[in-house]
Amino acid sequence: MNETTAAREFPAALDKLRSHRSVRQFTNEPVSDECLEAIISTAQRASTSSNLQSYSVIVVRDPERRKQLSPLCGGQAQVTDCPVFLAFCADLNRAKVLCEASGYAFSARFIEYFLVAVTDATIFGQTALAAAEALGLGGCMIGAARNHPEEISQLLQLPPLVFVVFGMTLGHPRTDQKVTLRPRLPLAAIMHHEQYDSSKWQSAHAAYDGAMKATGIYDGRRIDLSRRVEKWQDVTPEGAYGWIEHSARRWIDPAAQRRQLRPFFDKQGFGFE
Template identity: 40%
Template structure:
């Protein structure tokens, strides 16, 4: 296992940070490393908002469901899918531009995620800790207002970055045999059952025997209600009509 693969496999979400600040030049370098990721047809359909205003950091921490580390981490970035820049660039050359296609929403979301994951890896390679904040989609319109996001731009997730003040246990993943399939999709119920045992032990151990759950049971709050039911209308409102 080479050091880069070792680094990738040692990822954990960090939610406690020291007071130490990330030098601005390093932050720029992390974002440049992000930009080096593959991008669909070179479209680079993303923008990153570096939230430095303390009041906005506090506001976003609340809007994301009370995640205090959004305010306390050295830095907080909001990764946005951005179809404004490329469509307007094309428009300025005289093209008659089509917007709002489902494909464009997908391209921009994937471009943004590839880019962000490179930022995460680059950060961890410098000894920083990171935590993705999907919770910004709890209140995406309020976040968009705070950051003055224009039409054809939407916030996909946030990321806290800082020098770690904790080293959480590695969280187990599904066995590779469950998710990697040869030539055709096949059932993976057995591997899921085995993974439920793994996660049951993990939760027992971490909670001193107080948390009785497993992977399957833990997913229920995600699926037994309409999680973030506003997302469809929000995206349409932002100009991502999913046509």
């Protein structure tokens, strides 16, 4: 919610989308196959580049396999604690096999192929999350599934031309916890009319910084870069640490940059011409 739209009323469908929050803690209630198929088949209705549907999803229910996945996803407890983990993959393997069966050589050498598959997988995954939320479930996307691309590909037995873009934990949200929605940037920061306008977004970010600070989200959660960035010192005073400082530290954190991705993509058959 942001200041421009907070006062308005929206139809139920929008209300549902507008009440999204990432859920990281779940009850023990399982997610039925029927429910999962409803979620995934709904996600398939999402737009897809040229109707190519260049994605796959791997459903991981087995607790043992999720236990193996967790350290590959930054050790996040939600990966072992959720009833279902979904790995959303960019998938050009099917395209290759089908092209070759039709007598065409296929090569994913251009950046455009990569973008098509990543965009498709992302839209598919987000639509799945929205569908799950419409059914009363909750979940959280797991970008940390790109921390160890080789190992996760091996664990999920991914063929060439397939990789995990992000994971997703899914389940029934615990109800014994306070529900808060994480504020978003004011529209002025992200919405432009006719042409890109740099004149307003600075002040919009400053306002947002204050709103995020006020949620208390950063209390005790400052990012410490002292062991990762040479000569780095935390000089930000207590009251000044907000979204801007936190995000800046995330952007420059060398440990968060997943630098091994390029060689992995090369090996997996994606080109960047």
